[in-house]
Amino acid sequence: KQEVTQIPAALSVPEGENLVLNCSFTDSAIYNLQWFRQDPGKGLTSLLLIQSSQREQTSGRLNASLDKSSGRSTLYIAASQPGDSATYLCAVLSGGYQKVTFGTGTKLQVIP
Amino acid sequence: GAVVSQHPSWVICKSGTSVKIECRSLDFQATTMFWYRQFPKQSLMLMATSNEGSKATYEQGVEKDKFLINHASLTLSTLTVTSAHPEDSSFYICSARDLRGGETQYFGPGTRLLVL
Numbered sequence: 001k002q003e004v005t006q007i008p009a010a011l012s013v014p015e016g017e018n019l020v021l022n023c024s025f026t027d028s029a030i031y032n033l034q035w036f037r038q039d040p041g042k043g044l045t046s047l048l049l050i051q052s053s054q055r056e057q058t059s060g061r062l063n064a065s066l067d068k069s070s071g072r073s074t075l076y077i078a079a080s081q082p083g084d085s086a087t088y089l090c091a092v093l094s095g096g097y098q099k100v101t102f103g104t105g106t107k108l109q110v111i112p
Numbered sequence: 113g114a115v116v117s118q119h120p121s122w123v124i125c126k127s128g129t130s131v132k133i134e135c136r137s138l139d140f141q142a143t144t145m146f147w148y149r150q151f152p153k154q155s156l157m158l159m160a161t162s163n164e165g166s167k168a169t170y171e172q173g174v175e176k177d178k179f180l181i182n183h184a185s186l187t188l189s190t191l192t193v194t195s196a197h198p199e200d201s202s203f204y205i206c207s208a209r210d211l212r213g214g215e216t217q218y219f220g221p222g223t224r225l226l227v228l
Contacts, residue, residue, distance in 0.1 A: 004155070031215040043121060043221030044205055051216075089156070098215050100146070100207065102156040 002027045002094050006103035013080055014111050021075040021106045023090035028068045030094040035064050035075050037086040038105065044089070048075070080110045115139055116208050118220035125196055126228055133191045133223045135206030141186035142208035146217060147179075150203040159204075162189045186211060196227040 003026045013019050023033070035047045048057045048064040050073070056065040063076040077084060087105040094101065115138040125131050135145055143164045150156040160170045160181055168181035178200075180192040189208075193200050203224050207217035 034219075036219070041224070043118075043223075044219055045221070046219055049216065091156070093215055093217065099158060100148075100217055102148075102150075104153075104155045 002030075002092060002099070002101040004090060004092050004101045004103040006088075006090060006106050008106060009104065010107040010109075012109040012111060015080060015082060017080050017110075018076070018078050019080055019108070021077070021088050021108070023073040023075070023103055025071045025073075025092045025094075025101070027094050028071050030068060030092050031098065032093050033064075033066055033073050034091045034093075035062075035073075036089045036091065038089055039086045047088075077108075080108075082110045082112050084108060085110050114210065114216075114218040116206065116218045116220040118206060118223050120223060121221065122224050122226075124226045124228065127197055128195055131193045131196055131225060133193075133204055133206075133225075135189045135191070135208070135220055137187045137208040137210075137218070140208075140218075141211040142189075143186060143211050144209045145183055145189040146207045146209075147181060147189075147191050148205045148207070150205070156203075156205060159191075193225065196225070198227045201225055201227045 032051045034049045050066045061078040066073045087107045089105045091102045119134045145162045147159045148156040159174045160168045162168045162181045162183040164183045170176045183189040205222040207219045
């Protein structure tokens, strides 16, 4: 059974800092991994999707890397802004039944 | 491409009423759609897998008579929460897999349900 863990559960940083969010998974036989942001009272927004054959994806200030063999992914946020404050979720697609397993998220607060 | 929408994004209802949530794939066809639920401070969990034209497959612990799923077309799946109670208040999100192949699930933005 796939298990996805995100550390830390919460993170508070001053504006402008570069930061890294971590996601680890127990079963390395994955199809892909997605990073989402979830805003309070709002919906889910897909940020980056990394296929199993890829090592990283970039979008603007965001860079996500994937190391399947070690069961890890990181989301790097450059020059953080208050608008980046949200909960960040990673989700792994894996298994014979191709199920998505979500992590519990990292709640990020960027302080102006 | 690969956009999934949900309607409504927010719903507040009285206890005992039924609520229908729609999930649409806007620019692709999906034979398979998935419904997830997230309770406060918990991760999103799969509720059921919906296949077009057939009955949904529910995960263990999910009441199929309470959470009715209909996948009547290749672009629309609906989740109806019947006789909703405050404990059904949650964040519901759907995803869809493209008919043309591939394993990737494309997620909708989610629906927040508050049952008073």
